[in-house]
Amino acid sequence: MKAELRLWLRLLTTTTTIEAEIRRRLRTQFNTTLPRFDLLAALDRAPDGLTLGEVSARMMVTNGNVTGLATRLESEGLVARRVDPQDRRAVRLTLTTEGQAVFDTQSAAHGSWIKEMFAGLAPEEREALHRLLGRAKSALQTALEAEEAL
Amino acid sequence: MKAELRLWLRLLTTTTTIEAEIRRRLRTQFNTTLPRFDLLAALDRAPDGLTLGEVSARMMVTNGNVTGLATRLESEGLVARRVDPQDRRAVRLTLTTEGQAVFDTQSAAHGSWIKEMFAGLAPEEREALHRLLGRAKSALQTALEAEEAL
C-alpha cells in the first residue's frame, strides 16, 4: 500500500477516535450532540449573534442544516431567533442566558477532555505535530487550488 | 486558547477538508458515497465475504447502520446477501462481479486522489507526520483506558 494512503488512514482513524469520544461524552454527560455544541461555540465567539448564513459558513455546513439545528436549539431555549431589522431576509441567532450558561459548562468540560487526550504527548511532540499538520494543510490547499483551476 | 485545543482543531480541520473533498469526488465522479465505498473496500479485503457483524466492527459503525447500507448496495447489485450455512443467524455479504469491477475503478481513483493531496509534503515530512500520529494514537489509547478503569 502506498505511503500516502497509510498516512491518510492513520490521520483519519486518529481524528475519528477522538471525535467519537467527544460525541460519546457530550451525549452521556450533557445529553447533547457535537453539532449542537459547535453551534453554541460559534455563537459564543460572536457577542452580537450571527445570521444563519454566517453560522453556516463558520460551521462549513449547508444552510438547510443550520435551519434545523437552530430550530431544535430554539425549542430547547438555548438560542433565540430574531429577524434582522436591517435585512428582513436574514435571521439573527443569539445565545439566551440559559444557552450561555449551558455552553460555559460544556466548554470547560470539552477543554479538559482534549487536554486529557493529548496528555501523553510531550510538548515538543505536540508542537511538531501542529507544525506538520500546518504543512499538510497548506500542501492540500495548493493541490485543491490546482485541481480547481482545470 | 490552550495548545492542546489548537492542535485538536488543526487535526480536525485537516481531516475534515480531505474527507469532504473525497466525498465530493465520489459523488460527482461516481455518484456514490463514502460509506458505500468503505463497505465495498471492507469486502474487497475479505475474499470469502464478511458477516454484517464483521463489517460493522471493521467500519466502526452500528449493526443497524450496516443493515441499511447493505440493503441499498444490494438493490444496486453491487453486493450479495446470503445466510451463512454454518450459522443461520448470520448474513454473509460478498461483492458481486459488478461490485468488484465498480470498486476496482473507484479504488484506483481514490488512491490517486490521496497521493495528489499529499503531493506537497516532502517524504521526510510525511514520515514524521505518520510517526507523530502514531504517538498521538497510542497516547490517546492510554488516556482512554485510564478513563475506562474509573
Add this chain to the structure above:
DNA sequence: GAGAATTGTTTTAGGCTTCAAGTATGTTGA
C-alpha cells in the same frame, strides 16, 4: 433435553446532513 444466556440481525424513533426547489426580500441597471 429444557430453560437461560448469548449472539447476529433487523426494526424503530430520532437527529444530522446534503441537494434541489421554493419563498421572500433586496439590489441594480436599462
Add this chain to the structure above:
DNA sequence: TCAACATACTTGAAGCCTAAAACAATTCTC
C-alpha cells in the same frame, strides 16, 4: 420604475448514523 438578478432562509426527499428494543438462532448449563 420595474424587471431581472442576487441573497437569505426554509422545505422536502433521501441517505447516513445512533441507541434501544424486538426477534431469531445458537450455545451453555443444569
